[in-house]
Amino acid sequence: MGALRSGTLVRYLLTASLVRTASGGAAVGLFTLTVRTGGSGGAALGGLLAALLTAPYVAGPWLAGVLDRARDGRRVLAVSFVVFGLALAAAAALLGRVPFLAVAALVTVAGLCGPLVTGGLSSRLAAVDGWDERGRRRAEGWDSATYGIGNTFGPAAVGAAGAALGARAGVLCLGGAAAVAALTVLTLPVAAPPAKGPAGPLRVRQTFRIIATVGPLRRVMLAMALTALVAGGITVVATTLGHQLTGSADAGAALAAVYGFGYLAASVVAGIVPLRGEPERTSTVLVAVSAAAVACCALAPGYAVAVVTFAATGAAGALLFTATLAVRAVYAPPKARAQVYVSMGALKMAVSSAGTALAGTLMGLGPRTLLGAGCAVTVFALAGVLGDRRLSGRMNSILPQRWNSSRRNNSRALPSEIS
Template sequence: MGDSRDGTGSPRTTPTSVTSVRSPRTADTLVRYLLTASLVRTASGGAAVGLFTLTVRTGGPGGAAPGGLLAALLTAPYVAGPWLAGVLDRARDGRRVLGVSFLVFGVALAAAALLLGRVPFLVVAGLVTVAGLCGPLVTGGLSSRLATVDGWDERGRRRAEGWDSATYGIGNTFGPAAVGAVGAVLGARTGVLCLGTAAAVAALTVRTLPAGAPPAKGPAGPLRVRQTFRIIATVGQLRRVMLAMALTALVAGGITVVATTLGRQLTGSPEAGAALAAVYGFGYLAGSVVAGIVPLRGEPERTSTVLVAVSAAAVACCAVAPGYAVAVVTFAATGAASALLFTATLAVRAVYAPPEARAQVYVSMGALKMAVSSAGTALAGTLMGLGPRTLLGAGCAVTLFALTGVLGDRRISRKWNSAAESQQNSSARNNSGTLHPEIS
């Protein structure tokens, strides 16, 4: 009775945590979750900028290169995310795993800031790598906890996912701003120490969240990483949303670099270019807040497909913006569309990820998104000689390719399912019509 079919014909069980009854404590739970997520994601969002700024100001050998290396070491360990998420899926109390990871992140980041320029650089690089290993649990690992909270109805869960998306925007927008503001008054080292403190506080507040259901087990015990990737590849909704996430992340990763250049070209002012990039970030934050106030409706995968089309249109408008004022509107709209699309992908993961691999699915998809986004940033910087409008046109084409791939995959899956059902019905009719000789 509880089974439905995904795009590949595989059975899917609707999560039992989505109920029709709203607990009076769910609003309080959401506030505590948002506080935790905002604190730790602000620390994560500002860490790279803080370490880079501190490295440059300490005046060590190599100039800005060591700062760039430290920033890269914060994101490179995301490739280990699926293995780390397995620990969260198997834990009897996921809050402990998250609390330890947030504390380790904060302590390692603070220690790196305190020791930078005072001990060999390799020691600092090692500490930053340890902090980076906690990153996947800061992002997808924490988001996966929303699906384990009882008491939310469908609309309430979609609202919570919208606000969760907003915490990413808060972290990426206010994290660098906070470390810069504190650094301007008290020094860059103090700014990074404040980020570490925020992560440590989040390690305490995460323990106030509901414990959630005990870990679900697969038929043969906890799933291995390769089994998780097989789930993502074979469950139609997860496979298609992963394709959409990867290709749109490639575009989103480079759009702030493109915005900076386009804004400078339109006005002749470097400050206007930086402001246009910031507009994209504030658009993302505004879109997330809207999704928190007015939850996304409809089947999550279908909603995400529509939002891929909206994103393509928004990027196209950025490419043809005739002036700076129009560019401000179009880049804000593009940021808002990206936020809504990300919120829809959270809903897809919540609905279609099996409980025994929920954190692994969240983190694995998030890690790939992070890697592709970083590649998009590097690619945009490398190809900037082609011009920002050309790159925005290419970004629109890539997004349309993602939309075509999603629609094509869905059509093929439906035909495959229809053919399989027809074959089963034909076999059933043949079996029912077989004449059996009577035994005399």
């Protein structure tokens, strides 16, 4: 059984690494290709295409319902990976050769598959039976690492392929990687079929109600949203701070890369040595660690210290994300697992994108000021989580004993009652 689970994890990690590398490099590849083929307006058009890859994430909760209702979720994922790869490859092949609106439509189609590439695929790992607690935490750590691999090696892969074969070929290679992932995802175990009748998959508004009423999910969603706002702008801030500290633009880019390296390294460590303890409490501690790390970035007196603090901030972000995966695995109802995963992930992606835009807009205030504001936002997230937990505890303590007993009796059947 142990060998079977190990084989499942290896196939999952191969699938996730392939498709998330394609997703992670797509925006950079399209932007680079558009700049090279679009003339003076190429940068603006490239930015628009990059935005179209993330904007459709708002449709994630509806798309996730299809995955939860499917008898074989692997097929839904395989189709979405193929569509992503084909749409991305077609956009690259036709860019500059057909009207731009046609290319934009293809990129939007690829973007619609994004929620299934991220939270949708992660939900399948949570649905695999037979994991013990330690094995599941290890798997979640490695799953987090695949996000780091995609965001780190995706742009690097498209750059390397582009340097050797041209920018268009680089994006085509990403489309091919997604197509290969469509094949490997079919080798994963089939999850339990969805429930029938009234107990079947939920509507989108019911999914949001679960996130709002299940205490651990609600609190982790608050932490995810606010820390994603900070994380979305951290690489922009790192680039500017590194430039200020050394006078070198390359040093600024390297400092941003250090953040990504810290994220990836911590994810790998979490895969080898899984996080322990109750996942919601672990995530709360990691929010506090993230706040301290961002504060250290703001106070870094020189470049060498900044390298250490930004690596630590990336590492804290990776461990926090791993802990949030564990919270979703424990508290998301099986009948709405994909919807919970994707809905929370879609909100995180949207807020992260807003953080990137906000950091760029407010950069005139200075990178240290923005890092200080980021620390304040993270502390606010921590206060919100602790306040919500305390309030929920008080409300539970004053409920009549009979109602509390009823809640305990029903907690296994209806996770949405947990506060």
